[in-house]
Every structure is written in structure tokens, then in C-alpha cells.
Amino acid sequence: MAATKENEQIAKGDLIKNRIEIRDLTKNYGDLCAVNNMNLSVGNEIFGILGPNGSGKTTTILMLTTLLAPSLGTAEICGYDIQRFPRAVRESLSYVPQDMAVDVRLTGRENVLMFAELYGVRNPAEKTEKVLQVLELSDRADEFAKVYSGGMRRRLELAQALVHDPKVLFLDEPTVGLDVAARKKIWEHIRSLKSNGMSIFVTTHYMDEADRYCDRVAIMDKGVIKAVDSPTNLKALISQDVVTISIFGQYSPIHVPGVKFAKAESDELIFYAEHGDFALPLIKDAFTEQGIQVLSMSVRRPSLDDVFLHLVGTTEDTSPFNLSRFRNVTGRRG
Numbered sequence: 001m002a003a004t005k006e007n008e009q010i011a012k013g014d015l016i017k018n019r020i021e022i023r024d025l026t027k028n029y030g031d032l033c034a035v036n037n038m039n040l041s042v043g044n045e046i047f048g049i050l051g052p053n054g055s056g057k058t059t060t061i062l063m064l065t066t067l068l069a070p071s072l073g074t075a076e077i078c079g080y081d082i083q084r085f086p087r088a089v090r091e092s093l094s095y096v097p098q099d100m101a102v103d104v105r106l107t108g109r110e111n112v113l114m115f116a117e118l119y120g121v122r123n124p125a126e127k128t129e130k131v132l133q134v135l136e137l138s139d140r141a142d143e144f145a146k147v148y149s150g151g152m153r154r155r156l157e158l159a160q161a162l163v164h165d166p167k168v169l170f171l172d173e174p175t176v177g178l179d180v181a182a183r184k185k186i187w188e189h190i191r192s193l194k195s196n197g198m199s200i201f202v203t204t205h206y207m208d209e210a211d212r213y214c215d216r217v218a219i220m221d222k223g224v225i226k227a228v229d230s231p232t233n234l235k236a237l238i239s240q241d242v243v244t245i246s247i248f249g250q251y252s253p254i255h256v257p258g259v260k261f262a263k264a265e266s267d268e269l270i271f272y273a274e275h276g277d278f279a280l281p282l283i284k285d286a287f288t289e290q291g292i293q294v295l296s297m298s299v300r301r302p303s304l305d306d307v308f309l310h311l312v313g314t315t316e317d318t319s320p321f322n323l324s325r326f327r328n329v330t331g332r333r334g
């Protein structure tokens with residue numbers, strides 16, 4: 001590419017500091033289309049991507065972070081095309097996969113310093129100190145990472161990822177395996193990164209967290225984005241109330257006008273009803289007529305979980321387990 005064109009692209013990158021622009025992005029693995037013609041535009045927000053196992057979330061992130069070549073389409077990160085300017089793209093972003101490399105034989109500080117040096121950060125020691133402070137690890141920075149709790153390790157991974165001042169942050173399941181308090185803390189840090197101007201692209205299986213912390217959410221299934229909106233607007237897609245009922249005994253399907261069966265969950269049945277309060281006694285009567293004892297009933301407004309069920313159902317990835325792909329993605333050997 002001519003120098004002027006390259007300069008134009010770099011100048012554009014400076015202007016579009018933290019945007020992710022995805023255009024017709026597609027990835028085929030043989031006959032399987034893992035990501036199908038994705039179009040998205042993400043800015044300074046916490047953008048959640050939800051989908052069942054195998055829906056294409058990791059494949060999307062791997063393409064956006066230049067670790068996997070798209071089959072078709074492209075994307076720009078901070079104005080840089082992922083295929084034409086992979087180096088500038090990598091300098092603009094950070095990616096925290098589920099299994100990141102924290103060397104447990106090093107201290108917290110040494111782990112971050114190593115990343116600062118790998119990235120060629122100016123004043124690496126100073127920058128390391130700063131990110132350790134931001135992530136509330138300064139007090140324990142000189143202890144070996146092997147004695148850190150799960151939440152501290154996750155924060156250390158974030159510190160490593162932040163040491164070169166990325167504009168865009170990709171997080172794969174940032175709170176998986178952590179206790180409630182540690183999960184809350186991680187989300188507080190993610191929120192404050194957003195307040196400081198960063199764009200966050202995050203996958204999670206925890207619907208309640210996506211609901212509470214994401215500004216917008218994309219629901220993905222079989223490589224396709226089914227819906228993108230704020231959690232509030234997504235929940236408004238289900239205009240009905242959700243009725244949960246717990247019963248004792250074998251039952252047959254019931255027929256109540258304005259009431260639709262949604263799913264059975266352990267010992268509870270879930271229905272959608274146009275007017276939940278009105279439907280409650282009618283549902284109870286329908287079961288009582290069958291000689292079924294109703295133990296408890298409740299009505300609530302729909303959650304993101306209900307939207308997910310409504311758009312995706314309960315499908316599961318049935319493609320065969322691929323060991324070499326597992327090792328590639330997780331960096332495991334052996």
C-alpha cells in the first residue's frame with residue numbers, strides 16, 4: 001500500500017479511537033458456518049455476546065483479535081482493518097481468554113512487568129505499579145501468584161491486559177468460576193474501564209450479569225446474531241408475564257386462554273401469560289381439576305434468560321469434540 005494511503009488509515013485510527021466495526025464477517029470450518037455474515041458496530045460501552053455452546057462467540061473474538069483469518073468479510077478495530085493492519089489492531093486491543101497465562105511461579109508484579117516489557121511499554125515499572133493499583137493488587141503485588149485467590153488471579157490477568165493502554169478489551173467469560181463477591185468486583189473494574197473510555201466486548205453465560213452490567217447484548221445462535229439491544233429493550237420483546245408454578249403429581253398439559261407453556265425446570269413449570277395475575281387462579285384450577293396439588297405459584301416480569309429461551313430455545317452444540325482445536329484455543333498441550 002502506498003505510504004499516503006497507510007498514513008490516511010493511521011490518521012483514521014487516531015480518530016476512531018475505540019470502535020469495533022464488523023462487516024459481513026464470516027468463518028467457515030469446512031461445511032460448518034461458525035460465524036455467518038455478522039454485522040455489528042460497538043463503541044464505548046460494555047457489549048455482551050450471549051449464546052449457547054458452539055454458537056460462534058469464541059470464533060468471532062479470535063477473528064477480531066487477528067488470531068484467526070475470516071473466510072469472508074472483515075472488521076475494523078479503532079479504524080484499522082483486521083486483515084490489512086493486524087499489528088496496529090493488536091496494539092489497540094487486549095484479549096483476556098478464559099485460560100490466560102499467569103505464571104504462578106512469579107509474583108503479581110513480575111507477571112505484569114513481563115507483559116509491559118513484551119509490549120514495549122515506556123516506563124514499564126511505573127506502568128506496572130499503576131495498573132496494579134487500579135486493580136487493587138498493590139498490597140499483594142510481591143507475593144507469588146500461586147497464593148492468589150481466583151478473583152485476584154482474574155484481576156492480575158486484567159492488569160496484564162491493561163498494561164499497554166488498550167482502547168478495546170475482549171473478555172471471554174471474565175467471571176466464570178468466581179464467587180459472588182469476586183464476580184461483582186470484576187464487573188466494577190470493567191465498568192470503570194468503560195467510564196475511562198474503553199470499549200468492552202465480553203462473552204458470558206451468566207444472564208443476570210449481562211442484564212445488570214452490559215449496555216447492549218447480542219444474542220447469537222448457530223453463527224447468527226438473533227437480536228442486539230439493551231437488556232431492557234430485549235426483555236420488552238416478551239410482552240407476557242412469566243408464571244412459575246410448582247406442583248405435586250403427574251400432570252397432563254393444561255389449556256387456559258392467553259397462557260402458553262414455556263418449559264419445565266426441575267420441579268417447576270413455567271408459563272407465559274398475557275396477564276399473569278389474572279391467569280394464576282385459572283392455571284391453579286386447571287391443575288386442581290386433574291387432581292394435581294399446586295404447591296406454589298408466582299408471577300414475574302421476563303428476565304434475559306426468558307428472552308434467550310424465546311430466541312434460541314434449549315439447543316445444544318452437537319458437533320463432535322475437536323481435540324486439536326481445543327488445544328489451539330486453550331493453549332493446552334499433551
Ligand SMILES: Nc1ncnc2c1ncn2[C@@H]1O[C@H](COP(=O)(O)OP(=O)(O)OP(=O)(O)O)[C@@H](O)[C@H]1O
Pocket residue numbers: 029032034051052053054055056057058059060317319320322325
Ligand atoms: N478449529 C475448528 N475446526 C472445526 N470446527 C470448529 C473449530 N473451531 C470451532 N469450531 C466449531 O465452530 C462452532 C463455533 O464454535 P465456537 O468455539 O466459536 O463457539 P462458542 O460460542 O465460543 O462456544 P463455547 O460457549 O462453548 O465457548 C462450533 O460448532 C465448533 O465445534
